[in-house]
Structures are given as structure tokens and as C-alpha cells.
Amino acid sequence: MILYGWHSVKAALENPARKFHRLLATENAVHRLAESGVALPVAPTLADPEEIEALVGPEAVHQGIVAEADALEAPAIEELAPTRLVLVLDQITDPHNVGAILRSAAAFAVEAVITTTRHSPEASGVLAKAASAALEHVPLVTVPNLARALETLKDKNVFVIGLDSSGDTDLATVPLRAPLALVVGAEGKGLRHLTRSHCDAVARIALPGRIKSLNVSNATALALFVAGGRIDQ
Numbered sequence: 001m002i003l004y005g006w007h008s009v010k011a012a013l014e015n016p017a018r019k020f021h022r023l024l025a026t027e028n029a030v031h032r033l034a035e036s037g038v039a040l041p042v043a044p045t046l047a048d049p050e051e052i053e054a055l056v057g058p059e060a061v062h063q064g065i066v067a068e069a070d071a072l073e074a075p076a077i078e079e080l081a082p083t084r085l086v087l088v089l090d091q092i093t094d095p096h097n098v099g100a101i102l103r104s105a106a107a108f109a110v111e112a113v114i115t116t117t118r119h120s121p122e123a124s125g126v127l128a129k130a131a132s133a134a135l136e137h138v139p140l141v142t143v144p145n146l147a148r149a150l151e152t153l154k155d156k157n158v159f160v161i162g163l164d165s166s167g168d169t170d171l172a173t174v175p176l177r178a179p180l181a182l183v184v185g186a187e188g189k190g191l192r193h194l195t196r197s198h199c200d201a202v203a204r205i206a207l208p209g210r211i212k213s214l215n216v217s218n219a220t221a222l223a224l225f226v227a228g229g230r231i232d233q
Contacts, residue, residue: 001071002055002125004062006032011133012069013038018136019070024052026064033065056125071123074141077149080112082158082179085228088114090146090185090195092216095121097187099130100217106134108224114141114149114181150198153181160200163223164190165213167204171226174203178231182223187216 185191
């Protein structure tokens with residue numbers, strides 16, 4: 001995969017689990033790497049911005065640095081042993097939204113983010129840039145069947161809460177316990193019926209204003225704040 005942007009590449013370079021093939025950087029970026037004290041697993045190749053842009057596209061904010069590396073190995077869902085909080089994404093396809101969700105997951109100490117093999121974005125440079133280094137800190141677990149994955153979590157004594165604007169009750173009032181899985185649906189569609197049927201409860205986030213819904217990444221961050229604070233009490 002191709003990683004670009006300062007925070008994404010620097011975090012990947014600091015991750016011993018990453019295997020690198022090539023590191024391209026402008027002269028300024030090379031100096032910045034030297035000043036940061038990052039140990040480089042591969043020597044950087046000097047490149048001008050146009051060479052980097054040819055790799056990542058004209059719209060990418062690459063900040064003069066790009067790396068070619070193997071994707072990180074992710075644990076199978078059967079190998080997970082949640083003790084506090086995991087996050088499950090039900091066919092959220094926008095890499096920018098998934099990246100932002102991963103960033104929130106890292107901020108709120110989520111132990112894993114589970115998504116589907118199909119109808120979800122690859123762990124691409126776009127996703128990694130939106131995640132701002134979180135891809136290196138939160139395992140991204142992919143499963144072929146989400147309903148079966150939720151049952152696997154339940155077998156591990158995980159309490160599964162679906163989040164949907166049509167939920168029966170306010171998340172802030174649902175009795176919660178750890179380990180907890182929060183299941184988030186795609187914008188517009190929300191949770192699929194089959195996904196809802198495999199949740200222990202479906203809750204909404206009660207908002208006081210005239211607008212009653214949020215962007216999925218913002219809603220997820222708020223849900224992690226509400227639920228995480230309650231299970232830690």
C-alpha cells in the first residue's frame with residue numbers, strides 16, 4: 001500500500017510491524033525526518049513534489065513524503081479478547097469517514113475496529129491520511145459476515161449495542177457493561193435489519209438541537225465518549 005502525509009508516514013515508520021519497500025521524500029521532508037529522530041527502516045530517496053504527486057494523485061496532501069509498505073496483518077475475530085470496548089462498522093464505505101472513525105477509536109482506546117470484507121474501504125493511503133496515524137494503533141479486523149461476527153463477540157461475553165437514529169432508547173440511559181461493542185451503520189441507510197437483529201439493544205444519541213443526526217464519524221466519536229465514560233465508572 002502507499003502511505004502519504006507526514007503523520008501517516010511518520011507513525012508507520014515508528015511501527016516495527018510495518019515492512020517498507022520504498023520511502024520517497026523531498027529535501028525538506030528528509031530534513032524534517034532527521035530532526036524528528038525517527039529511526040528509518042529504509043533509506044529515503046530524494047524526490048521532487050511532482051514525482052510524489054504522480055504516485056498519489058494531484059488532490060492528495062502528501063506534504064513531501066510517501067512510503068510504499070505492506071499492509072499490516074490484522075488478527076482474526078476469533079483471536080480478539082476484548083476487555084473494554086470494540087467498534088463495529090456496518091458497511092461504511094467512505095474512506096474519509098472510516099479514517100476519521102479510526103482516529104476517534106485511537107483517541108478513545110478502542111481495542112479493535114471490525115468491518116466487512118465487502119462494502120468497506122481498503123486500508124489505503126486515503127484512509128490512512130484521514131486516520132492521521134491511527135491505522136498504526138488500532139487493529140482493523142475484516143470479517144466476511146457481520147452477523148456471524150457479532151455472534152462470535154457475544155460468545156466472548158461482549159455486550160453488543162447498535163447505534164441508530166431510530167433506536168428505542170437514549171445511549172446515555174442504556175445499562176452498559178464491559179466488554180462492549182458499539183455497532184455503527186452507514187450514513188443514510190443506518191444499520192441493516194440483519195445487523196440490528198443480532199444486537200442486544202439498539203440505541204440512539206439524543207441531541208438537544210433542531211438537527212437530530214450527525215455525520216457518521218462525528219456520531220461515532222460522541223458515542224465512544226458517552227459509552228466509554230460510562231463503562232469506565
